Amino acid sequence: MTQTIRRNQRASVFTYISVIVAVVLFGLPFLYIVLTALAGPNQISEGTSGLFAISPRWSNFVDAVTLVDFPRYSLNSLFLSTLTAVLSTASSATIGFAFARIRARGRNFLFTIVLATMIVPAVAMLIPTYVLFARLGLVGNYWPWVRWGLAGTPYFIFLFRQFFTSIPLKLEDAAIVDGCGWWRTYLLVFLPQGPAR
Template identity: 45%
Template sequence: MTAFRTRLRMSRLLLYTVLVSVTGLFLGPFGWLVITGLKSPGELAASPVHWLPDHIQWGNFAEAFTTIDFLGYARNSLIIATLYATLVTLSSAWVGFGFARLSAPGKKQMFGVLLGSMMLPQIVTLFPTYLIFAKLGMVNTYWPWVLWGLASAPYLVFLFRQFFAGMPRELEEAAIIDGCGYVRIFWRIFLPQSLPVIAASFVIAFTWTWGDFIAPSLLLDTDRTTLAVAVSNSYVNASGAPINNLVAAGAVMYVVPILLIFLVAQRGFVSGAATTGLK
């Protein structure tokens, strides 16, 4: 019995060591970003490298906040990310419901094509999409994100399809007997039951859009662009070279909202990601 407890303690110690190591590996880049944001320009240019700042420069964060219209760009990012995440969550839920509960010729083949589209890089479709939006006069507007949201997203469709496919058939049959159509079944029965997947889908879609750099750079001008583009391009000196400590400070403030959203929705996100794999 004592030997068993010793092995159990050792296995737990090994597991915790691995978890702490992996956590440190993931937090390392963010920690280095914070440290860089607290250094002076001289310390960044010093050789050998100063791992920690000699004098913490909290003013870098204030300067990064005031050098650009930080709140204005953050508002743009928030509008686009919330709009897209809401629309794509609802549209993906509807498409996933159709794949999970409805029967039609060629459904399996269509679902295979949908999954195959996840392997297409964004850059492959972005330039043809830009030409379409330019022809329609939607460049420098937020309409592209509305249309992308209404078109659903393959990965999110897969999440909802997996979740809806595991729900009991009796719920659907009872609703049909009571005279409900599939639209009402979706809104009144299936969607309220899928709150964990909705939370996971919303967080994923919000993160995609908040962190997107390519599409806003291509489709929006300086006044309407997002915080990701502003932080990447705006902190430069008179010669056009980036001011790295301000870039790092701005990047830290740019990442914080995503961390807060994940912490608030963490339980729903994890639950949704776990339940979509159950049948």
């Protein structure tokens, strides 16, 4: 009994130490951000060695909001992120449904290509994408964000495809018997299955 208690105490101590180490490791980047936000222009240019010897400048937060058009930039970011998220989710769900339910020649080959694009890091595509948009005259407006959203996301396409594949074939057959085409089957039968589960 005593050995069991000691073993449990050691396990508890090890757990607490592990949690404390994790908190410190995850907290360091946050501390760095706070110290950098409070540093003056000269202290930032000196590098990280002088960060812990800074004299806090609380006016940095006021300057960040007043010296630039902060509300406009925030609304712009909110609009672009919402636009991209909505379009990406909608297009990925549609593509995932097509891969899951529409039987067509070359479907599996195309899905393999979509999965293969997940291997390429997004950072590696930034410069070629910018050059492409610049040559098409799409720099400086919202159309690249619309295009990114409409293109879908490979990972989301994979998730939606797996989800739509898991839905029983009986629902699809019943919709077709009732006279639904693919679009109505997708919008009225398959899409509502997500929130209902």
